[in-house]
Amino acid sequence: MANDRTDLMQGTLELLILNTLARESMHGYGIVQRIHEAAEDLLKVEDGSLYPALYRMEERGWIKAEWGVSENNRRAKFYKLTRTGQKQLEAERANWSRISKAVTKILQAT
Amino acid sequence: MMKIANLLKRANRNQAAFEVEDELQFHLEMLERKYIQQGMSPAQAKSAALRRFGNLERVKKQCVAISNRNTRLRRILKASAILVALIGLSISIGGSDYKVARIGHLLIMIAIAGRLLLYVRGLSPSTLLSVSREESLSVINGTPHKTARN
Numbered sequence: 019m020a021n022d023r024t025d026l027m028q029g030t031l032e033l034l035i036l037n038t039l040a041r042e043s044m045h046g047y048g049i050v051q052r053i054h055e056a057a058e059d060l061l062k063v064e065d066g067s068l069y070p071a072l073y074r075m076e077e078r079g080w081i082k083a084e085w086g087v088s089e090n091n092r093r094a095k096f097y098k099l100t101r102t103g104q105k106q107l108e109a110e111r112a113n114w115s116r117i118s119k120a121v122t123k124i125l126q127a128t
Numbered sequence: 129m130m131k132i133a134n135l136l137k138r139a140n141r142n143q144a145a146f147e148v149e150d151e152l153q154f155h156l157e158m159l160e161r162k163y164i165q166q167g168m169s170p171a172q173a174k175s176a177a178l179r180r181f182g183n184l185e186r187v188k189k190q191c192v193a194i195s196n197r198n199t200r201l202r203r204i205l206k207a208s209a210i211l212v213a214l215i216g217l218s219i220s221i222g223g224s225d226y227k228v229a230r231i232g233h234l235l236i237m238i239a240i241a242g243r244l245l246l247y248v249r250g251l252s253p254s255t256l257l258s259v260s261r262e263e264s265l266s267v268i269n270g271t272p273h274k275t276a277r278n
Contacts, residue, residue: 045154045155046151046154046155047154047155047158047159050155064180064181064182065155065159065180065181065182066152066181066182066183066184066186066187067182067187069148069151069152069155069187069190069191070187070190070191070194073190073191073194073195073198074194076198077194077197077198088154088158090158090161092154092157093150093154094151094154095147095150095151095154
């Protein structure tokens with residue numbers, strides 16, 4: 019099963035994070051868990067790679083971070099989507115759809 | 129004066145590093161908890177968590193760098209807004225005729241609007257200045273890839 023896991027394409031981690039946060043605010047660990055669960059462990063995502071992406075996204079104003087208390091009563095940083103992030107998610111979804119369609123067409127043509 | 133500024137700068141950096149460390153530590157603790165629940169010994173769980181997390185030191189450095197960059201930009205923008213407001217104020221007070229005073233009022237309004245924009249959710253300094261569009265490092269699967277963001 020481990021060999022069937024695929025590397026995440028460049029730029030898609032941000033789309034996955036935005037999509038995950040569209041439902042509810044979450045801490046970094048929760049986001050990674052949700053991505054792994056949704057992908058049924060088919061994607062290779064190193065947990066640590068999430069954090070620089072989260073910090074960059076916060077810098078761009080797509081997400082907002084706030085310290086809170088986790089489910090096990092520990093101080094944790096929670097991220098939530100901003101209005102700019104919501105717009106970015108829509109744009110990235112549309113972009114992904116275009117790429118996906120284009121690649122499928124090319125594969126079918128050859 | 130410079131010493132105070134340096135101390136404040138160092139304190140801000142330490143604060144950013146502390147917050148990043150705390151956040152990453154929480155992640156590792158959660159992973160360890162999960163592995164222990166799955167039947168691993170605490171030592172096994174700790175090394176499994178570190179393995180799954182990837183390069184902890186590199187991630188920490190990247191996050192602190194981004195965090196500091198954002199704080200610095202925010203400070204520059206805040207200082208600029210104050211400066212514009214002060215110039216506007218001095219023009220509106222010292223302006224002899226109505227037209228000059230109006231320029232002062234306009235500058236004050238621009239400064240207030242700029243300051244408010246910094247508070248509005250989703251408008252970070254980098255969004256306003258579009259400086260985060262430079263090439264950034266994206267760590268995927270432990271390998272740094274150059275990502276041209278635009």
